[in-house]
Amino acid sequence: MSVELRHYRKGDLPQVRGILLDVYAEVYAAGVEAAGVREADVRGYAERLAEQSAHPAWEAVVGYEEGEPVGFAQGSPLPAGGDDHWFTVRPRPDTEFCRETGFRTFALFDLMVRERWRKTDTAWRIHDNLMASRLEERMSFLVDTDQQGVQRLSEDWGYQCIGVKRPWPDGSDYAVMVRDLRQP
Known part of the structure; x- marks a missing residue:
């Protein structure tokens, strides 16, 4: 598979928002039986995406194969003084x-x-491409504790x-x- 990776920044959000919502709907919300629940879930994700992409340094990487979106990664730096991100972590990290x-x-x-693109290293390529463009010291994300396979995979990724x-x-937790990010 030949997946092309494209970067998007905050100003590109109107152009890429529909793609992110469509991929989300397929990956997460499509498993929900009732269409009304699925639509509510996608609306909820759209609201979260609006909040998450509000940071001026928001960035996304979308993978495409023959013009078809196959997946994406998106995030932004935690703001200065955004220490509250860590306050509810148990055990609490040091100051x-x-x-x-x-x-x-x-x-x-x-x-x-x-x-269709799972277990093809596409997730790693998208993740690695986004990570390589960042200047921050570290990258953080949350994994549902029920998804042990995802947690093990992320540990394999460092x-x-x-x-x-x-x-x-x-x-849930x-x-x-x-x-x-400073280590290879």
């Missing part, structure tokens, strides 16, 4: 680890690959689990994965 400068941690909000957090009051 220096939690200190955010606006250039320290890139939060990877999503990494999604459509079914991430370490530093604890767990519950990002939504009515949600997520493993907090962190990778140092």
Whole structure:
């Protein structure tokens, strides 16, 4: 498979937003039986995407094969003073680890690959391409603790689990994965 990777920045969001929502709908929301629930889930994701992409340094990488989107990764740096991102992590990291400068941690909000392109290294290529463009010291993302395979895969990619957090009051626990971007 020949997957072309394209970078998008904040100003490109209107151009790529529909693609991100369509891939999300297929990867996550399509498994929901009731169409009304699926539409609500996609609307919820659209709202989260609007919040996540508000940072001026937001970035996404989308993979395409013959013009067809196959998956994407998107995220942005944690803002200076955004130490609260770490406050609900159990066990709580030390104060220096939690200190955010606006250039320290890139939060990877999503990494999604459509079914046909899974287990083809496409996810790794998209992730690695996004990671290679970043200047932050580290990258962090959350993995549902029920997805042990995803957590093991991210550990194979050089991430370490530093604890767990519950990002939504009515949600489940997520493993907090962190990778140092200064090391190869």
